Every structure is written in C-alpha cells, then in structure tokens.
Amino acid sequence: MNATRSTLTAQAADDRHAAGALEEAFARYQDELLGTLYYLVGNLEDARDTLQETFLKCWRHRDGLGEIDNLKAWIFRIALNTGRDLRGAAWRRLRTPMTGDELMLATNDPSPQANLENKEQLARVRQALGDLRQEEQEVFLLRQNAQMTYDEIAQAVGIPLSTVKTRMRLAIGKLRAAVAQP
C-alpha cells in the first residue's frame, strides 16, 4: 500500500513538475512563439489560436518531457508543425494575406504594438520578413526565435544542414537589405 502511494505521489509530482515547466516555458517564450507563428500563418488571430493549439499539443505529451533535452526547441518544433498545418488548410487560402499592396500611412491607434509598427525601419524589416520565401522564413524564425542550432533546424525541418545554412544566408541577406533601404 505504502509503495503504491509513494509511486502515485511521485507520478503526481512529475506531472506537476512537467506542467510547471511547460507553463514557464510558454510564458518565457511567448513573444518569440507568437512572432514565429504570426509570420507562419499570416495574421495575429490565427497566430494566437495556433499558440493555444501548440500548448495543448505539448500538454498532451507532457509525460515525455523528461526525455527531452532541449525543451525550447521541442516547443518550437511543435509550433512549426501546428503553424504549417493551419497554413496548409484549404479554407485559409481564401483569406486575405497579411501584407497588401497598400502601405498603411498613419494611424492614431494608441496600442504600443501599432506605435512600434509605425517605426519605419521596423515596419520595413517586418514587411521583408513577411515577404521571405516560406522555407527561408521557417529557418530564420527557428534560429532567431527558438535559438535552435542549425543541426537542430535541419532535423526539425527535414533538410540537409547545408541547405539550412543557405536559406539562412539568403534570409538574413534580404533582411539586411531591408534595413539598409534609405
């Protein structure tokens, strides 16, 4: 009886520990996760939904957290796959894309995010980031936001290491050009 109780207590403790680790990770990396998903799915609402879905997927697999070396990379990998699923859904293809032909000139929107986006240079880089090819975008976001190594990215995306580096070079080259624009 005592042995059973101690086993259950240990399981409960593990469960609480896993839950706590997940919650902490999602709280810590929320900006990076949301940013990654925003560029992957194209709009904030879908990005928020995808983030919640990512959390639920991670929660379902919390039992295996002890075997995971890099929790952040694991979460971003699940986020990437969830974002890809949403992006590939047929109904989303009919929706308005994130970037349009017209440029928002000005707004009196008081939110910090909008004020931030109105900063010309940041807006330009965000536009360039949104305009990157999908494969370049994924590699850049996994490196930039998830701080994953190129080997981890190669494994997560399923492409050779050299291709990962080539895509990263192309991505940062385009983004640097956007920063350098007068």
Next chain:
Amino acid sequence: MQTNDELQARLLELLYDLLPDDEAAELRRRVDGDPAVAAAYAEIQRTAKLLADAARLQAPRITLPSVENPETAKRASGRDVRPASAAARAPLARAARWATALAAGVLLAVTAGGFFYQRGQVSQIAADHLRLVVTGPAKLQPRATNEYSVSTTSVTGAPLPVEVQYAIYAPDGHPLVENKLRTSADGRLVIAVPADLPLAKFARLDVLAVNAGKLERVQAELPVDSVHYVTHLALDKPLYQPGETVYYRSLTLGRFGLNTPQEMPIHFEMHDPSGAVVAGSPLDGVTQQGVGNGAFAIPEESAGGQFTLVARSLDGAFPEETKTFFIRRYRLPRLKKDLEFTRDSYTPGDKVIADFAAKRAEGGPAAQAALRITASVDGATVYQSTPQASPAGTQRIEFTLPAKIETGDGQLAVVIDDGGTRETIAKTIPINLGKVDVKFYPEGGDLATRWASRSTSRARSSTAPAMKPPRSRPATRAWACSSSRPRPTKRTA
C-alpha cells in the same frame, strides 16, 4: 578588397554562426584590431537587434488553457489527471486540496472582478475613442488621380460614420485641397487627390475626424514620384552593316495625359554585346517638344552582334529606356529577280504560266544563268526542271496543277546560279478552290428598316491568302439598301 557591403554581410553571417571557424576567427581578429571593422560590427549588431525585434511579437499576454483546471486538462489529455485514487487520500492531502480550492475561489473572484472592471474600462474607451486609419499609395503620382482610403472605427473595430476634414498642403503650407465629408455607414471614405494638382517634391496630407466632440488627426508627408515621363526609342532600321550610320529618335511623353515636355535633358549611348559603352556613342542633348535624336556612324572594324541603344534622363524624369538592334555583315542581293503569274488565280487542273526574269545588280541580264525550278502543291512536288535562262535572262515556266487539290497551298521557286552567284525567288501560286468566304459589313453595325443603309461586302478565297475577283464580276461592292430593295452604289474593289 572587400567593400563595406560585403564586410557587413560577412559580419552578419558571423553573428548568426554561418561562417567556417577559421574565417570567423579571422574576422573576430579584424574586429578587435581594426577600428573601422569594429564600427561596422557595432552597426551590424544594431541590425541584428532590429531583426530580433522584428521576429518577436510583443502582443498582450495570451491566456493559455489552465493546466490546473481538471476539465481543460482532461480535454487536453483525454484522461483524468488526478494523481491518486480517493482511497489513497491522506488527511493532509485533503486539507491541502481544500486550501487550494479556497485559494482558487479567491483567485477566481479577483479575476472575475478584474475582468468586469477591465471590460467596463474598455467599453468606456470604445465609446470615447475613435480609430482613424488612412491607407493609400506611399508616393503621389503627378498628373494622375491618387486615392486614399479613410477608415473610422471604434477601438473594438465597429465602423463609425463621422465627419472627416481633409487637406493637402504644398511644402510651403499653402493648402492645395480642402474638403469636409462624412464617412459612410461602414466607416469608409475615399479621398481623391485630383490629377491636375500642382505638386512639388512632396505634399502633406492632413486628415481630421470628429467624433462626439473629440478630434482625431492623421498626418503624413507624401513624396511626389519624380518619374513623370516615359520615353520611346525608334531606329531607322533593325539591322545595320559596319560602316553604316544608325539614326535614332526618342519621344518623351507624360505618363498620364501624354503631354510633351518643352525641353528635357537626355543622354544617349550605345552598348555593345558585352554591355560596354561603344566609344564615341555617348551623346547629351535636350529634347524639343519631347523629341530627341542623334546619329552614330558604325566603324568599319566594328564586331557584329546585338547592340543596345540606351536613353537616360539626366534629371531622373523618366526611367531608362533601351532599344536593341543588330550589326551584322550581310551580302546584298546581286540579282534583281522577277516572277509573275499570267493569271490572277488558278483552279485545280489549270495550266499555270509564269514569266521569270533576272538582271544583274551591275546591269545587264543574267544571260544563260542556270535555273532550278520547283513547284509544289500541298507539300508535294508537282513540277521540276533545270533549264537555262535565255540571253535576255528570262524563262517562261509552264506546268499543270493536279486535278484534285486539298488545301491549295502552292509555291513556285526558282534557284538562279549565275556564275557562282546563287539566289532564290519564290512566290505563292494563287490557287482558288472555288470556295469563297463572303462577308457583309453594314455601316453602323446593323441594317435599319425604312432607312437607306450602306453595306460593304468582302469575298475571300477560303484557302488562298488573298483572292482577286474575276475581272468581269467585281466581288466587292458597297450597297445602298432600302428596307427591301438593295442597289449597288459604289464599287470599292
């Protein structure tokens, strides 16, 4: 020598661990030892910070499903997450759960209170605040109507029809346009900047929206696109020989309205097939009534190939325009050849008669020239002979067409060999299969009853490219028609 751009690219790759170890070590040494490289490195670090900021999204905190909520957790995991059975509960654990439940209740009450308070605050802000957004082209196009869309909504996104005042100001503050309108029921309004507005280098757009006595304003400085014109280039020929002169002309017109500038500085130059500027070809001038022109004598020793004429505005008024042409040594025809059929058209089984004549370019007939004559119909050879031209350089060609012809695609070709000069002349045999396509073209599109109407008809052989009507019966006429009695009035062919 590495340019600054290349250096910055390498430094950014260094920051993103993309360089091989030895190259990265070398670059780090340069950063440590060279102040210029160190400054570039500091600059690229700022760029990297900007990229990091752009990749993140600082949105309001998102409430993730609470893992402490058993219902949610159950939905998430598909199983009950209670760690122990009821039988195993210890009194201490029970007390802990009661304490947790109490804390959760207090937390829920505080959260609910906060939620309703926040909602009240947001509702108040939504009632007071107006969100004004102006979208449109980032640059004003001169001589074109530029449209800007105004959207007025509450902070929650609900459209608000409000009064909007807008103005376009010149750089000196002088108002070019001022107007006051109201956004529609869906909170939208389109501001049109007229095409005839005298725009300088930039203009200032000022939009003011009024809602419940409160003002919201959006201002934007709009640069005016300096590219006002387009240029078209034309050459006197598409193909030149070395030693000939290329004559070219440009026409510059306004992009909108096709107006011509009085005078405009323009630069011409020619590029050889490698892209290098041809020596002596650059020419600067001023257009008159939009027209510029020039000439360039191609040197005798010039290599052939595809050349490009480039016209460039010296003040950026029009985008660069190019026109390609070829320089190639080619042989001029040495014989003047003539091949004429004796009839305008032939039907299957007819005897075809054609007269051939050839004269040398330097004068005199191509006497006794060797000829090779070939006639083909529908891809099959129907006649072939190899006579010699007469002393006058002429030859009568006679052959009979097949009795049955499918499509009527016939050709007569004569190859002339005059003392080493070999040239060819070929002509289509005008075969008429008796199928005539006739069309009528009433003036104005339709015939009108009780009104005299003119109509033109056209007859074409169904297969031959052009058909002339039999001489005795004109095939094309114009008719004046009353409602019932047409009468011919004018012969048009």
